[in-house]
Amino acid sequence: MSIETTVADAGDQITTMPEQMPAITVIGAGSWGTALAIQLARAGSVVTLWGRDRDLMSQMQQQRLNERYLPACSFPDNLKVEADWDRAVADAQRILVSVPSHAFRAVLEQLASTLGERVATLELAWATKGFELSTGLLPHQLAHKLLPECNNYAVVSGPTFALEVGAGLPTAITVAGSNPEWSMRMASALRTKNFIAYTSEDMVGVEIGGAVKNALAIGAGLSDGLGFGANARIAMINRGLRELSRLGLAMGAEAETFVGLAGMGDLVLTCTDDQSRNRRMGLALASGKSIDEAAEEIGQVVEGIGAARAVYEQAKRLNVRMPIIEQIYRVVVEGVAPRDAVEALLSRELGAGKEHG
Ligand SMILES: NC(=O)C1=CN([C@@H]2O[C@H](COP(=O)(O)OP(=O)(O)OC[C@H]3O[C@@H](n4cnc5c(N)ncnc54)[C@H](OP(=O)(O)O)[C@@H]3O)[C@@H](O)[C@H]2O)C=CC1
Numbered sequence: 001m002s003i004e005t006t007v008a009d010a011g012d013q014i015t016t017m018p019e020q021m022p023a024i025t026v027i028g029a030g031s032w033g034t035a036l037a038i039q040l041a042r043a044g045s046v047v048t049l050w051g052r053d054r055d056l057m058s059q060m061q062q063q064r065l066n067e068r069y070l071p072a073c074s075f076p077d078n079l080k081v082e083a084d085w086d087r088a089v090a091d092a093q094r095i096l097v098s099v100p101s102h103a104f105r106a107v108l109e110q111l112a113s114t115l116g117e118r119v120a121t122l123e124l125a126w127a128t129k130g131f132e133l134s135t136g137l138l139p140h141q142l143a144h145k146l147l148p149e150c151n152n153y154a155v156v157s158g159p160t161f162a163l164e165v166g167a168g169l170p171t172a173i174t175v176a177g178s179n180p181e182w183s184m185r186m187a188s189a190l191r192t193k194n195f196i197a198y199t200s201e202d203m204v205g206v207e208i209g210g211a212v213k214n215a216l217a218i219g220a221g222l223s224d225g226l227g228f229g230a231n232a233r234i235a236m237i238n239r240g241l242r243e244l245s246r247l248g249l250a251m252g253a254e255a256e257t258f259v260g261l262a263g264m265g266d267l268v269l270t271c272t273d274d275q276s277r278n279r280r281m282g283l284a285l286a287s288g289k290s291i292d293e294a295a296e297e298i299g300q301v302v303e304g305i306g307a308a309r310a311v312y313e314q315a316k317r318l319n320v321r322m323p324i325i326e327q328i329y330r331v332v333v334e335g336v337a338p339r340d341a342v343e344a345l346l347s348r349e350l351g352a353g354k355e356h357g
């Protein structure tokens with residue numbers, strides 16, 4: 001049974017200043033790592049934001065904002081910018097990793113090598129959404145494999161666009177972990193008047209929600225880009241949720257997670273708003289652009305391309321029926337024309353059978 005305990009009942013009612021939180025290092029200075037670092041600093045932590053691009057980090061330090069990834073959001077004074085890995089990590093007790101899924105393994109390996117025995121007491125969280133392509137592992141499975149001595153893992157996920165979090169707009173998020181105390185501490189570290197953090201113990205469900213919705217958002221972009229309309233979009237979202245839940249249940253997730261923030265919440269957000277890079281990838285493909293052209297135009301990570309392949313392969317391995325994912329896979333991996341794939345999906349694949357089968 002997962003606990004989705006509210007840490008802040010109603011963000012708007014919290015009026016006291018947050019108490020000083022322990023220091024935390026955020027690894028990955030893209031749009032989401034930067035927004036999370038700003039949010040943690042706002043909530044009272046002393047934050048070190050590490051990024052691998054020394055020039056960008058030095059520019060960030062001078063300007064006190066991330067012009068490349070999140071230009072509209074300035075840094076609170078208690079957010080420190082750091083380009084030196086050892087200085088950022090060597091003494092850190094709490095680390096939040098926010099790099100794309102293709103970089104997650106490398107970062108964990110580097111952490112293991114830098115921290116050595118200190119891994120046992122590390123409090124580790126991540127905000128990465130996606131499967132590792134080569135192995136099909138979810139982030140928490142990789143963490144268990146690469147940092148087995150660490151007892152404090154948590155994934156931070158949910159419907160959260162970086163730009164809105166950076167701007168301080170109201171947001172709700174889920175922190176899922178196998179150690180409820182660490183999840184609660186991580187949730188508290190994020191909490192402010194406008195930022196609600198819930199906890200859950202269902203890491204599998206929360207991570208599957210975050211990974212699969214990225215691929216489905218490409219599908220929603222394809223359908224909208226081809227002009228199929230609002231009815232088709234919601235059919236895709238609703239049946240997509242069914243597919244996501246089927247895969248999740250087959251992998252041991254809890255059903256209720258899929259109607260929560262990291263399930264339906266993130267899926268609807270990403271499929272319906274053009275802030276989503278995955279949705280924009282679908283729109284661009286529908287307009288005739290190639291994946292490379294669209295990726296260059298978007299200029300940030302589009303996790304759904306890899307996720308379409310990883311989810312398709314995982315579904316095959318587990319014998320889970322995922323017709324929407326299959327058509328998205330056909331477009332982004334096999335190069336099938338978007339119109340052929342979406343028409344096949346809407347007329348044939350989703351065209352018959354029991355709704356709740
Ligand atoms: N943006 C959002 O609104 C949200 C994103 N997420 C998830 O957060 C994760 C990160 O995405 P996001 O920040 O948006 O992506 P961006 O494309 O905005 O930034 C990616 C960042 O990761 C860095 N990076 C890439 N490879 C490595 C590596 N090997 N080692 C260290 N740093 C690396 C990039 O550095 P460089 O600039 O040098 O390439 C860049 O700073 C993704 O899994 C995404 O799905 C989750 C919720 C919301």
Ligand SMILES: O=C(CO)COP(=O)(O)O
Nearest residue numbers: 158159160161276277278
């Ligand atoms: O994960 C996200 C929102 O929750 C960001 O979505 P995109 O990666 O599609 O921009």
